[in-house]
Amino acid sequence: MSEKNWRRGRIVGPEDTLDLKSCALVAEVHSRAVRADDGGHVASYILVDGLEEAFAEDAMNFFSSQVTLLVDSSRLVEHCKAEFPALVTIRMTDQYEGYVAQCFQFDFLQTIPGDDVISQDGWDAFCVRQAMLRGEDVEDADDLPEFDERSLRRKVYANRAQVKEDRSPWLVDEYNQLRELTDGKPEGSEALIELADDMEAALNGQVLVGDSFSVVIPTRIERAVQDGAMRHYIPQTGREIVVAHGLDAVQAGKVLRLVEQDKSRFVDASQLMAGSNSKETLHPAFIVPDSGLNWISTDFNGRRSAEGYKHLQAELNTSMEAKDGEVVPMVANSAQR
Numbered sequence: 001m002s003e004k005n006w007r008r009g010r011i012v013g014p015e016d017t018l019d020l021k022s023c024a025l026v027a028e029v030h031s032r033a034v035r036a037d038d039g040g041h042v043a044s045y046i047l048v049d050g051l052e053e054a055f056a057e058d059a060m061n062f063f064s065s066q067v068t069l070l071v072d073s074s075r076l077v078e079h080c081k082a083e084f085p086a087l088v089t090i091r092m093t094d095q096y097e098g099y100v101a102q103c104f105q106f107d108f109l110q111t112i113p114g115d116d117v118i119s120q121d122g123w124d125a126f127c128v129r130q131a132m133l134r135g136e137d138v139e140d141a142d143d144l145p146e147f148d149e150r151s152l153r154r155k156v157y158a159n160r161a162q163v164k165e166d167r168s169p170w171l172v173d174e175y176n177q178l179r180e181l182t183d184g185k186p187e188g189s190e191a192l193i194e195l196a197d198d199m200e201a202a203l204n205g206q207v208l209v210g211d212s213f214s215v216v217i218p219t220r221i222e223r224a225v226q227d228g229a230m231r232h233y234i235p236q237t238g239r240e241i242v243v244a245h246g247l248d249a250v251q252a253g254k255v256l257r258l259v260e261q262d263k264s265r266f267v268d269a270s271q272l273m274a275g276s277n278s279k280e281t282l283h284p285a286f287i288v289p290d291s292g293l294n295w296i297s298t299d300f301n302g303r304r305s306a307e308g309y310k311h312l313q314a315e316l317n318t319s320m321e322a323k324d325g326e327v328v329p330m331v332a333n334s335a336q337r
Contacts (some may be wrong), residue, residue: 006131023056043080055094126251157202214245266308
């Protein structure tokens, strides 16, 4: 991929020389840990260097909650032979030379085990978002196609089909039940047959998920509990509303920034849980690889706003449009719209 003026830093490959005068983004692997302060730090991997301090800090904050967008954490855990449960955290260092020296001292520093472990596309999506925040020009993104609900569903089924779970093979059970219900193709069963066909294709390995991205808005569902005169809410579960899927890096970065400006535009509020006993709230949007779309949490119950997606299509189109005798961009590449 050619160099872009919005791209910052450099992905560090297995054979690259470290730029010790800059700031860097690193992955730290913790053995027998579910939190960063549990277990023990067993390995460090340099991911990106050549960064300014502020940009490195922004990157750490961005990727700390979505590690797999930048790096294949399972490959790192396997490579350094960390004991399960293992945790991979993202951090930045503005004392790069000292950090590397300390890692050498305690034998923590490891070489990335392959050119495909760090995602250039994941890094590019972040860089695009940051460029828009700075008000810098970003190249045009390809137009968004119509939202394909069935394609999304097939990706989720395909991801689920990869899971080996003998105790609860949900996808297989669902598929068998649907085939039983639609045996003989009774009238009105077309939608159920379509679901079963999609599940069968996923189970047979006929669905290609690819390496594209989705932008999702997570929700949190909470149940009300009355404790005397006090009323409080207990978190129960949540959903992930897929705003757009099948995105390349530039599309993903731009879509995320547009959704961040007002995520409520892309959700049908009438479909969110709201009542005396429960509530559902929106949380910050994030980017996820399509291969990470989850069977349990991905929403297919109409919380996504179709009207919001149409607005997103229009805003992502950076072509020039005549208006009142002038030529104006349909969307500005800045934090202010």
